[in-house]
Amino acid sequence: MKTFKGGIHLDHHKDSTAGKPIRNAKEPKIAVIHLSQGGALCQPLVKVGDTVKAGQKIGDSDKLISAPVHSSVSGKVTAIDNAPHPNGSVSSAIFIESDGKGETVEPIPNISVREAGIVGMGGGSFPTHIKLHPPIGKNIDTVILNGAECEPYITCDHALMLQEPLSIVEGLAGIINTVGAKQGLIAIEDNKPDAVAKITPYLSMGNVQIIVLKTKYPQGGEKELIYALLNREVPSGGLPMDVGCIVSNVGTSHALNRSQKTGMPLTERVITVTGAVKDPSNLRVKVGTRIADLIDDCGGFAGNPKKVILGGPMMGITQSTLETPIAKCTTCVLVLDEKDVKLFEEQSCIRCCRCVDACPVQLTPNFIADYSQNKMYAKAKELGAADCIECGICSYVCPTRRDLVHWIKTAKAKKGLPAGRQGKK
Amino acid sequence: MSGFTVTNAPHIRAKEDSAMIMIYTITALLPAVIVGAVLFGARSIGLVTGSIIAAVLTEYLMLFLRGRKAVPADPLSAVITGLLIAMIVTPATPWWMAAIGSIFAISIVKHAFGGLGFNIFNPALAARAFLLASWPVIMTTWPRPFDAVTGATHLALVRTKVMEMSLWNMPHHIDTYWQLFIGDRGGCLGETSAVALLAGAAFLLIKDVIDWRIPTGFILSVAIISAAFGYDPIFQVLAGGLVLGAFFMATDPVTKPIGRIGRWVFGIGCGVITVAIRFLGGYPEGVCYAILIMNGFTPLIDRYLIDRVYGHPSTSLRAGKK
Numbered sequence: 001m002k003t004f005k006g007g008i009h010l011d012h013h014k015d016s017t018a019g020k021p022i023r024n025a026k027e028p029k030i031a032v033i034h035l036s037q038g039g040a041l042c043q044p045l046v047k048v049g050d051t052v053k054a055g056q057k058i059g060d061s062d063k064l065i066s067a068p069v070h071s072s073v074s075g076k077v078t079a080i081d082n083a084p085h086p087n088g089s090v091s092s093a094i095f096i097e098s099d100g101k102g103e104t105v106e107p108i109p110n111i112s113v114r115e116a117g118i119v120g121m122g123g124g125s126f127p128t129h130i131k132l133h134p135p136i137g138k139n140i141d142t143v144i145l146n147g148a149e150c151e152p153y154i155t156c157d158h159a160l161m162l163q164e165p166l167s168i169v170e171g172l173a174g175i176i177n178t179v180g181a182k183q184g185l186i187a188i189e190d191n192k193p194d195a196v197a198k199i200t201p202y203l204s205m206g207n208v209q210i211i212v213l214k215t216k217y218p219q220g221g222e223k224e225l226i227y228a229l230l231n232r233e234v235p236s237g238g239l240p241m242d243v244g245c246i247v248s249n250v251g252t253s254h255a256l257n258r259s260q261k262t263g264m265p266l267t268e269r270v271i272t273v274t275g276a277v278k279d280p281s282n283l284r285v286k287v288g289t290r291i292a293d294l295i296d297d298c299g300g301f302a303g304n305p306k307k308v309i310l311g312g313p314m315m316g317i318t319q320s321t322l323e324t325p326i327a328k329c330t331t332c333v334l335v336l337d338e339k340d341v342k343l344f345e346e347q348s349c350i351r352c353c354r355c356v357d358a359c360p361v362q363l364t365p366n367f368i369a370d371y372s373q374n375k376m377y378a379k380a381k382e383l384g385a386a387d388c389i390e391c392g393i394c395s396y397v398c399p400t401r402r403d404l405v406h407w408i409k410t411a412k413a414k415k416g417l418p419a420g421r422q423g424k425k
Numbered sequence: 426m427s428g429f430t431v432t433n434a435p436h437i438r439a440k441e442d443s444a445m446i447m448i449y450t451i452t453a454l455l456p457a458v459i460v461g462a463v464l465f466g467a468r469s470i471g472l473v474t475g476s477i478i479a480a481v482l483t484e485y486l487m488l489f490l491r492g493r494k495a496v497p498a499d500p501l502s503a504v505i506t507g508l509l510i511a512m513i514v515t516p517a518t519p520w521w522m523a524a525i526g527s528i529f530a531i532s533i534v535k536h537a538f539g540g541l542g543f544n545i546f547n548p549a550l551a552a553r554a555f556l557l558a559s560w561p562v563i564m565t566t567w568p569r570p571f572d573a574v575t576g577a578t579h580l581a582l583v584r585t586k587v588m589e590m591s592l593w594n595m596p597h598h599i600d601t602y603w604q605l606f607i608g609d610r611g612g613c614l615g616e617t618s619a620v621a622l623l624a625g626a627a628f629l630l631i632k633d634v635i636d637w638r639i640p641t642g643f644i645l646s647v648a649i650i651s652a653a654f655g656y657d658p659i660f661q662v663l664a665g666g667l668v669l670g671a672f673f674m675a676t677d678p679v680t681k682p683i684g685r686i687g688r689w690v691f692g693i694g695c696g697v698i699t700v701a702i703r704f705l706g707g708y709p710e711g712v713c714y715a716i717l718i719m720n721g722f723t724p725l726i727d728r729y730l731i732d733r734v735y736g737h738p739s740t741s742l743r744a745g746k747k
Contacts, residue, residue, distance in 0.1 A: 088431075233735055233736050235736050235737075236735075305429070306429065307429060307430050307436060308429050309436055311434075313434075313435060314434060315435070316434060316436065318429065318430065318431045318432055318434075318436070319431075320431050321429075340437070341436070343430070345496075347443065347496050348542040349542050350446075350502075350541060350542045350679055351678045351679050351683060352443075352446065352634075352678040353636065353681075353683055356683055356684070356732070357685075361735035362732045362733060362734050364683050364731060366683065384737065387734050387737070390434075392434050392435035395434075395438070396435050396437065396438055397439050398438075398439075399439070399441055399442045399446050400443050400542075401438065401442065403433055405433070405434065406434075
């Protein structure tokens with residue numbers, strides 16, 4: 001079975017939501033739409049007191065790498081102010097009080113990908129229209145649809161594959177046509193045979209096939225997928241298009257297809273709410289719904305909630321408040337119980353090499369972290385700090401509990417270092 | 426509100442910590458120690474105990490003097506060092522001599538360089554070299570198993586015979602191999618029984634505590650070079666401290682290289698130096714010095730032999746990218 005070098009097996013913790021049908025979350029009373037949801041920060045197109053409809057464009061930017069944001073509810077703009085952002089920072093957002101009427105804007109036939117506000121929904125949040133229009137000279141032969149969903153706990157892509165197989169495949173066919181690729185590959189880990197079975201009947205359209213991959217973290221990483229499926233390596237500092245690929249999440253493919261079919265922009269997505277909540281669920285939520293509303297929707301907390309994470313347990317970001325709203329790229333609200341939250345003190349490295357053996361991009365995380373801790377960022381760069389995909393495996397396996405990935409991220413973020421793909425653009 | 430813990434990702438961690446790894450290592454060494462105790466009698470118990478207690482006490486003293494808080498891995502790693510020292514000296518060693526070795530290993534070889542994780546040389550092997558230099562006669566007196574009579578180890582016998590007759594013609598029968606394999610021979614306390622050591626090594630390999638490249642490179646290079654020069658490869662692998670050294674000493678995480686290529690080079694380097702000492706040197710056993718010498722090369726190997734990072738054209742990351 002195909003896979004990549006390195007990686008580890010994790011307890012998947014998906015049982016509480018795997019296979020559960022997607023249900024619609026309650027419409028939020030207040031939607032908090034962030035102006036920064038992929039690409040450049042948008043400027044608000046509405047002002048306080050304005051009435052907006054669901055699907056109305058409320059923020060846009062004239063920067064190249066940007067995508068507009070849309071209201072997910074109908075109602076009144078009550079504030080344009082700072083709000084906690086899913087990435088852990090604070091950023092400006094538009095607060096809309098819902099009037100409960102659910103009025104929507106008129107559908108736009110053949111809505112463009114940009115106008116529909118589509119961004120990478122697997123967590124990357126990169127504006128999709130940019131990805132679909134690679135510069136001249138970059139020939140795309142393969143479109144990879146990422147249905148690996150390798151992070152523990154998360155099942156939103158799985159649920160989507162079970163429920164919307166046709167839409168996902170149609171979306172993929174659309175991407176293949178747009179970029180003129182030869183083939184489309186849907187990558188699914190071997191722990192989701194039901195998803196494979198659901199999608200298989202729809203494969204007749206175009207040159208599309210499913211590739212079943214070994215269940216291993218981080219199988220869903222872009223670089224890992226490309227290596228596993230095509231045995232190609234994205235050059236350091238480069239993008240998948242440099243090796244003739246586009247990697248897109250199954251959620252993005254579905255959102256693309258849906259916007260084409262309905263003429264409506266992206267205002268909702270499927271997320272998993274799981275962990276220490278009474279009724280863990282796969283929910284279709286309006287973008288801008290706050291965590292607190294989703295926890296209520298799932299019957300409230302269970303046990304002693306200690307950590308609230310947006311994203312998975314390996315790469316997700318802890319939230320200090322339940323006021324944080326869901327963004328287009330949020331995949332999961334994970335609540336960890338007190339008993340699952342352990343705090344460690346970093347000890348000195350014993351050079352056991354577990355991080356080296358597990359690193360999916362073959363870095364030496366212990367050395368890079370040493371340099372980073374001593375503020376020797378240029379040295380960290382020499383060892384390839386900028387190639388880190390931030391999967392968190394090194395910290396996970398470290399028997400001396402070093403915060404390796406944190407130190408590598410620190411080195412990566414320092415000036416003079418290309419900060420991965422964002423910095424490249 | 427609030428009250429939520431905010432930390433860096435990842436939010437889950439593997440169960441095995443460094444203390445657990447040390448406990449695995451101690452467990453893996455026990456079969457060989459037990460065989461040693463059976464072969465060489467009650468005095469081996471005193472030797473092991475004295476060595477371990479001295480190591481642990483020195484560890485705490487050094488941590489105290491350096492103003493460091495002890496983590497569970499610290500005393501456990503001292504237990505491993507103490508245990509290994511007892512295993513790589515002759516059973517004739519008095520317990521206090523092994524204890525002095527432990528004190529040297531922990532204070533000079535380990536803590537003078539910064540404690541757990543920072544030592545350049547394997548503390549137990551350095552202690553053995555120290556003891557050999559300090560008490561050369563006792564350290565080369567080898568009691569026979571189940572016997573008060575002392576004699577030479579197999580390798581020492583080979584060494585003397587080289588001078589008297591042709592070693593090339595020295596016959597090794599299946600009986601010799603079997604004796605060496607189960608451990609019915611003279612030698613260091615913990616090095617005699619290959620089968621007990623291999624059982625422990627298999628456990629560590631399954632638990633992913635030791636690297637497979639180093640022992641593979643080490644043992645294969647010894648066997649191949651021996652065969653190439655007309656020595657008996659099976660004898661060369663089973664006699665002496667090779668099995669113990671290859672699986673438990675050369676794989677010491679702290680003193681081995683980090684990269685995969687580096688680990689191969691390290692293992693093969695150990696093998697080459699071992700046979701060089703055995704066949705060319707004046708001392709019958711080379712494993713201890715071979716590993717110590719390669720320990721010295723580890724920082725250099727780490728500097729120049731790093732694995733190729735995904736998406737980079739070559740391994741020469743440091744040289745190539747500015």
